[in-house]
Amino acid sequence: MIEAMFSDYILYKNGKRIGVLFDNKLLLVSTENLKKLLPDAPEETSFDWGYYKLICIEGLENIVLLEQAINTTYNDLYFEQEFVADIAAMIESYASYPDIMTKLYNHHTTFLRFCYEKKLLKKQPIDQLGRIIRMYYTNSDLTENGIKTFEHLYEKWLNYNDKNDDKSEARTVDTKTLEKYYTKILAEQGIV
Structure with a gap:
């Protein structure tokens, strides 16, 4: 799900916040397994996201990798507590x-x-x-x-x-x- 918020679009999976679309970039919350999946992806910080670091996802045309990145972020952040x-x-x-x-x-x-x-x-x-x-x-x-x-x-x-x-x-x-x-x-x- 995507929710518009000011100039950002917040990304949710199963009702849980996992990232943001901002300034024509897809940024997912940085997790240990996401960093392993995308070791060369740049990490950014955002004022709006407080203490979270975000990983910029490039190559959005690769649907399999994109789905894997989204699922990895969600699982690392929320799966165990679900x-x-x-x-x-x-x-x-x-x-x-x-x-x-x-x-x-x-x-x-x-x-x-x-x-x-x-x-x-x-x-x-x-x-x-x-x-x-x-x-x-x-x-x-x-x-x-x-x-x-x-x-x-x-x-x-x-x-x-x-x-x-x-x-x-x-x-x-x-x-x-x-x-x-x-x-x-x-x-x-x-x-x-």
């Missing part, structure tokens, strides 16, 4: 429906336990009494395979459990279906 699951917010949105809150909590317990057993999460999400330890997860909580599979698996699991019928309780603990989804995602991603 939410992949906010269980507390989801449960809170059903505060007037205690039966749905219980169902949500229970199928998240099953999901998080499964993800830890499959080494998609770095730390144990469930305590010895079967309670969820943390109610939100970011990309920094995921392993390398978790980054590739967690969100897709989570979406499938939520959709599978988004029914209110006589099989709701059985679906909440249905690890066979979760395993089936996981195996299919691994095959689609080419992960062994």
